[in-house]
Amino acid sequence: MKPWAEQFYNSEAWHACRDAFLQSKGYLCERCSTPHNPVVAKIAHHKTYLTKQNVNDPNIALSWNNLEALCQDCHNKEHHRSKRKKRYSFDENGNVILPPIRRGFREGETPRAGG
Numbered sequence: 001m002k003p004w005a006e007q008f009y010n011s012e013a014w015h016a017c018r019d020a021f022l023q024s025k026g027y028l029c030e031r032c033s034t035p036h037n038p039v040v041a042k043i044a045h046h047k048t049y050l051t052k053q054n055v056n057d058p059n060i061a062l063s064w065n066n067l068e069a070l071c072q073d074c075h076n077k078e079h080h081r082s083k084r085k086k087r088y089s090f091d092e093n094g095n096v097i098l099p100p101i102r103r104g105f106r107e108g109e110t111p112r113a114g115g
Contacts, residue, residue, distance in 0.1 A: 004052045008061060017062045018044040025069035041069035045078065070104055 008012055008014055021044045033039040045068045046061070054060045070078065091097055 001083075005050055005055055006074045007031045008050070008055050013062060016022055017064075021064050021067050023063075028069065029058060029071040029074055030069045034041075039071045041071050043070045043072065044068075045075055 022041060023042060026039055029039040029041040033041070047066050047068055048054070048060055050061060060066055
C-alpha cells in the first residue's frame, strides 16, 4: 500500500464500505466466478484507481459504483497487466520488431549463452 493511502485503507469508513460491498456481492468475484465455479472475492477493487488527489473524495473512494468485487488472481491481473512484456511488436508495415535484447546482434550472428 502506498504511504499516502494508508490512512484511508485503515479507516473505519473504508472497512465498513468494503465489508458491506463484498457482502452485497455474495463474496464472489465479479470477473471469473460462475455458478458452476464460484470464486471467493476478498478485494473491493477501485475501478478508478485511487490517487493522492482523489483518495479523500468519497464519490470515488467510498462509492459502490466505483468498486468491483475481485479475487486475488483477478486483482493481480488488473494491476499487473500493463507490466507484462510483449514477446513481439510490429512496425507500421507489419514487420516483426525484435525485442531490445536481440537488436544488438548482427544479422546472421548467433547469440552465445552468458554473453
